[in-house]
Amino acid sequence: MSAPFEMARRLSNRPLALVQSEVDLLAAALRGQTPAPFAFGGSAASDRERRYGLIDGVAIIPVKGILFQGSWSWPWATGYEWIRTGLLAAISDPEVRAIVLDIDSPGGEVAGCFDLVDTIYACRGTKPIWAILSEHAYSAAYAIASAADCIIVPRTGGTGSIGVIWMHVDWSQAMDKAGVKVTFITYGDHKAEGNPCEPLSKEARERFQADIDTMGDLFVETVARNRNLSATKVRGTQAATYLGERGVTIGLADAVMAPDAAFQALLDQLG
Template identity: 40%
Template sequence: MKRELLLAEFLATPWAMMPERLAAVTSVMNRWSRGDAATQAALKQVAADQSARNTRRQALANSAGNGIAVLPLYGVVTQRGNMVDDVSGPGSVSTQLFAAALRDAIADPAVGSILIDIDSPGGSVYGVAELADEIAAARSQKPVVAIANSLAASAAYWIGAQASELYVTPGGEVGSIGVWQAHFDYSEAMSRDGVKPTLISAGKFKVEGNPYAPLDDEARSFLQSRTDDYYAAFTKAVAKGRGVAISQVREGMGQGRVLGADAALAEKMVDGISTFSDVLKKMQRDAKSSKPKASRLAIARRELEIL
């Protein structure tokens, strides 16, 4: 029963993440909690995915330059630490670590603009609003461009929508604007196992929503209000970042679904459809054209100094 309670606690966290992707992470946690060893096929897949992530990050490092810092935002979004890098798939990204890298790029005088490379199904809501605010503030200091390459869903879209410009690859997807959480009632299962919990608590609502009993109307209402609050913050941030009305975010933009590139562009969720390399080239051209040109007087003075 400890396994079920661990998963219940995990899923009770408010998530801004595609449910099917969270189900995949849950299956891994399920195996961990049982103490089952991963199959050789699974271990080979994990190793292959880790190698692919490292190769992709190295390619980003090589593509940076010309005053452009490229920051990867890959995998499940968490607040602290990269928590699931040892599982198959795109791994995870910490909002705290990403924010630190963003601050370094803003402070670096050699960096003129920033490109965020996003490939993420979203994640926990914790830390997302804070990172989104930092990206929005960074726009006033340096151009911050983001690209869904090839997925910016839920929390990842929340983050990407704060960039000065947001693009999606031709085969990419963006959206999944919404927040959800789950409650699991294991009371009948525990009763069949002969387990009868007694909760000792202080505070009227301290054990509200616990998995040992059915969810009552008052607890359901509170959990719904908690979800609504995060959804309100999510949609407000997207509306501000994309320069549209909140009603447009709530009544359009997929209403919780991910949208393909063409549909996302039609909904004004992105600024264009482009490959990563083309976005990088555009930023390089923009950087060159924005460099201040010396005045004729300054050129004449330098020529006199040479003479």
């Protein structure tokens, strides 16, 4: 099974904190199409064992690509546990004076995201933690960024997409055409709800919507806490994305700077 299809299969039929354009790419991968922006490849490098780079006493933890619940990292995807392990190691490392979350991500899985966000938030006050965006921090990636002491976004970078999406994949028509019939034998009326072999029923949709609403409220409340904003203001963004200065104006970021300038600003602050 190809890497794009395997990741798409993993992320389908479950709640995601992921920007819509990447959801469309997941759907394309499930149809057997692999657009260039979704070209997965590579492997975990041995030099990533430390899980962060160290420059002038600043630990740099990459938060790149699709985010998922796991303890691995590649150029196109990063696991929440991988980030947590690096963060906690940097917090306890006497060589580390500050931590940078180097973020460029459209978001990813809801599962595991908010536990990591709470860990980062709990580490505030031990060492400076900055989220420096090399481009975007959307959805789950923004949740992570919001837990930092400071968020710096480049002019062409984006913040926001504070929302949750669930993609139900319905294979039933394709299976009918192929002459394949699936029969579910279950214990419990709701056991097979949301399966990809049947259309989504109205009742199942309502139950899944209630779950999505609960997760969305958690997202809103978490960002409101992290950024010292009202939940009403955060909810009012309605999962919109904000480019550069617009994110600063609404309170989702603190300053607009190129990544290298942001890193130098952190070094100047450290003295």
